[in-house]
Each structure stands twice: as C-alpha cells, then as structure tokens.
Amino acid sequence: MHFSENSAEASRPFLTWQRIIDWGHTHYRDRIFRKDERVPARPGLLYLVNKGAIRLVGAAQSSIVNFDDGESSEPPSDLPEEAFLGFVDAGQPFEIVAQSPFNLQAYAHVDRTEVVWMYWHDLDNWPHFRKEVYESFRYQHQRKLLWLSALGQRRTIERLMNFLTLLIEEYGEPCENGYCLPYLLTHAQIGSAIGSTRVTVTRLMGKLRRQGLISIQEDNLICMPHWETAKNYKEK
Template sequence: MTFIDLPISPLWLDLVQWGKDHYRDRIFAKEALIPTRPGPLYLVHHGVVRLVSQTTFPSALPPHPPAEALVGLLGIGQPFEIVSHPHFVISAQAHVDGTAVLWLYWNELQQWQALYQQILEQFKAQHRQQLLWMGILGQKSTFHRLLNFLILWGKSMGETPGQDYYLPYPLTHAQLGQAVGSTRVTVTRLLARLRKQGLVWQNENNRLCFNYPGLQSLLT
C-alpha cells in the first residue's frame, strides 16, 4: 500500500501561489506548533507535519501530564484536517525545519477539480493506513507492535533498496513509543535487540532502516 503522491504540476504550483497571494501560507521551524482549527483543509507543501493526539480525560489519580500519541506523519502534497472531540485534542507540529503549510476551504479547492479528486484519494489512503495502524495498536506484545509499525510505515511511505526499507522521516525513540503505545525506554531496549541481530540500523540521514524479511520472520 502506498500513498498517492500529488505531482508537482502546474495546478499544484498554482494552488501554492494562490495560498501565498491570499496569505494562507506559513513556514514553521522544527517542533513549532502549527495553528489549526476544525473546518479548514490543510496541505503540506514543504517538509513534514507531525500530528499528535493529547487526551483530556479527567483523572482521579494525582496529576499526570496528558498522554500523547503520534497519530500521523504527513509529507509534501498530503492533506489533513483537525477534528473536535471532547476527550482528545489533535495538534499539528512541524517535524522538520522549514515545513510549509497552506490552508483553504473545500469550496475554494473546487476551482482545481483535478487536485480536488487527488486530495480525496489521499484522504482515502490515509484512512486505510489508520485502520491498519489501529489494528497494530490492538496487539498485546509491544515487540510485535513495533515490528508491525516499522513494516507498515516502511512499506507504505518509506523507500527501499532491495529487501531493505527505511522510514520516510527521522523519528526519535520517544516518538516511536508514542506511535506504538509504549515508552522511550522500552523502544530503545527493543531496537537494541534488533540491532544486535543486524535487522535495524541508522542510515547517514539518521533514518531508521530495517531488513523486511528479517522482521517478517520474527512475526511468524
């Protein structure tokens, strides 16, 4: 499964220029919070956006920081929307320096009908990805959740030289923990185990690489 890329076409460039002309375009430094609200459609046209969910459940226990979960990584040409919910808040953050996002409404997008259809297909692909991700989070074993997450994101969004894949974006161990419902310490320990087996490693761009047949064999 792969996401549908929006090509850098004259229509896409026209949309980006429209965003700049209408002051709907902003550039963000790494880790900056991107102002969002329910209603508009947001499009990433440079860099990477990280979506994080933060729970707002009241607790009878002593105060703890709200639980956070990584719920999405969006690259160039990918859309996102923000939903309102009483028990969690979705925030958007710049995952890399120079991330650029423009926003508009669906009725405004209709003047670019070809892009309108492509963005609908993007949302469908994201929905399929989220269903697979939720299935992974339902597994009891943290080790299996981590293996399946690496395979899912490597095969759907990463790149591959032969039987090896690497994740599309750098992720810290804490962010991997947020993605699989675990902790940074646990992810660090599990990745060290996989490194000793020669199944995962970092490339020169600090992106996590893995051997697909090797990880798959651990799941059987």
Template sequence: MLQAYASRDAVQPDLRHFLEELYQGRNLSSFRAGQTIPMNPQDVWVVCRGVVQLSTLYQNGDDALLGLAGPSMPFGLPLTLIYPYQATALSDVDVMGLTITEIDQSPTLAQEVGRHTVRRLRQTEAMLAMAGYRRVEDRLRQLLLLLQMEVGQPVAGGTRLSVRLTHQHLASAIGTTRVTVTRLLGQLRGEGRLIVDANRHIILPLSATL
C-alpha cells in the same frame, strides 16, 4: 498485514503538482522541525514538502501519535473529530492552506483532497490494527513497516526513515513505555534487523526481515 497496503499505494497521484498549477503565485507556509502548525476550523493544510506529526493529548498529559502526513496529504480541523488535535513539523515542511469554500467550489480539488484523505484513513486503520497484536515486539515491528511505507527513502542496502521519531513517539504509537521501546530497538539493532546512521535515522536493511 501491511504488504497489500503497500502495493495499493505504489503509485500515488501528486496533489502538489495540481495545486501548483491551480494556485500559481500563492505563497507556501514554511515551518521548521519542531514547530507547531496552527490550525483554523475552516482551513485544510496540504503538505508540499516534509512530514507532519499529528497527535493529541490524553488527560494525564501524555502525547498520543495519531499519524503522519507526508507530501500531498491533507490535514486540519475540518477532517477530524479529535480534540485537542495538534500538528507538529517533524522535519522542515512547506504546506499550502486551503479553505473549505475553495475545496467545495472545485470538484477536481475536492476529488483530489478526498483521494489523499483516503491515504490517511488507510494509515490510521493500519495503526489501529497494531493494537490487535498482544506482543509489544509485534506492534513495534508493524509500526516500523508502516513507517517504511510512509516515510521510507531508498538507500544503499535498505530503506532509511526520513524523519527521526523519538523513542517516546514510538512508545505512544504502540501503547507501551519509552524504556520498552529502547530495549526492543536495541535488540533489533543487535540482530542486524535495523541500523541507526550517523544522523540517528533508522535504516531497515534489505537483507533483514522484521
């Protein structure tokens, strides 16, 4: 399901470089892993370094993963209808804040923000498509493939997911329980389809297929 999605995003324009040239001297906002990133109804954040988790809360208090914003990806209240809408640094991150006025006044900036918003839309559609798989195992495999595309880093023998998602994060994303995800990850690990390194990051081996 995700192979074509991967090939379309093989080369992405770098919004970060554009912003650095446009706003030389503007300070970035930095957040440590686990910190909540505040949001304003009139502001859009653009990720310059790291990965941000976007989520919401159900009425029963459960956390629901909506997506991940990596480098060059914009996020913020002006880009969503979801409430509540939360952004949490999954790793140490640097973000640049832009006002809606700044974006509206620069056609080039508006075009670049729109281009990378489309990346987020594709990611969201891929996550929605996972719900069509009846088997939890299939949903988990598709999620791991998506994470491989979005936050994967090449390492010897495979691809390392650059951020650590808890088993609960993975469970929320595919509509199952943490216990089920723990069991399935154990099975995949036992079959050699994934490796967990010393820092508890998942590695998907080149020699294995999910």
C-alpha cells in the same frame, strides 16, 4: 508492498499543484514553520503540505499498561502526555477533526515545512484536485485501520515491529541496505505511538538491531534492511 518515492508529486499534474500553491501565496494562505513549531490548525479548514513534513499528535486520554509477558506494568508517569499519530508528507492534505477523543495538534517535523491552508469551498476552483483530496483522505483512513490493527498486538515488541514496518512501508526511501525512514523519530515519540515508554522502546530497539531486523543509519534514521526479514519475523 509500496514504498514512498514522492509518488504523490509524480502522479499529480504539476501545473494544477503549482497553481494551488501560487494561489496560496497570492492570498496569504501559506506559512513556513521551523522544526517542532506548532501549526495553528483549526477544525473546518483544509491544509496542504507543500514542503517538509507534519507530525500529528494527540493528547493521551488514559495510561496504557505494558502487557509484555513476564514484565511488570509500566508506571503511568513515564508515559508521554502527547501521543504520536503519524506523519503528513509533502504533497498530502490534512485536517483537524472537530469532534475527536483526542486533542489533535500539528507540528512541523522538519525545518522549513511549508503549509498552505484553505476553506473547503475553495476547492470548487479545482474540482479534479478536490477528488484527489478525497482519495488521499480515504487512503489515510485505510492506513489508520492498519495502524490500529498493528497496535492491537499483545506483546510490545510485536507492536513496535509492526509500527516500524508500517512507517517504512509508507514513507521509506531506498538506502544502501534496504529502506530508510527519512524522518527522525525519538524513542519517546515511538513509545507514545505504541503505548509504551522510552526506556522499553530503547531496550526493544536494541533487541531488533541484534536480530538484524532493523538498522540505524547516519543521523539516527531507522532502516529496515530487507522486507523479507520483517515478513519472516511476522510469521514466527
């Protein structure tokens, strides 16, 4: 299992990345965004996150029913209009797909998130980096397949636990008792990702905390104390 420890920056030749960032500054292809500010991304362009983090969301196309055993269906009016689709960390690329069942949008998830944009043919200047961009998108696609598999669970609490495990596996940073998600996520955003509601997520998060499967650190950051604990939960 791999936890993120700025591996993207560590594995990339710093000089190449710095040249691309400098190129973006010189050609006025960079911009710094405030927290929750929408990034005016459009299809056909490549975006690189230099600092901070991007939150991808999509317009929900249909209401999702809660399939928890013994629980009634959740009212569609309580479901958010936007579904959280994941993060793009610093040092990673992203794009907005033109033809998609979702209306995709990008937002700065933390303050002073810096994004550099370019046309795909601009990568001809850095052929080795172009290969790295393709590899990054391939990895992101593989993670999305795992995400879909996790969200295919019938019970909401299983979807929630799998969702948190995938997030912390990919972005978690070492903390005193395990690994902690470095970005704040609201219960409404989590609910939008797993097809549930804020009220249900709040209740189930409390249940997972009482079971010792997750903990909440300062600034309301979600942590997973021990990987083995989560693994044992999955095997039940």
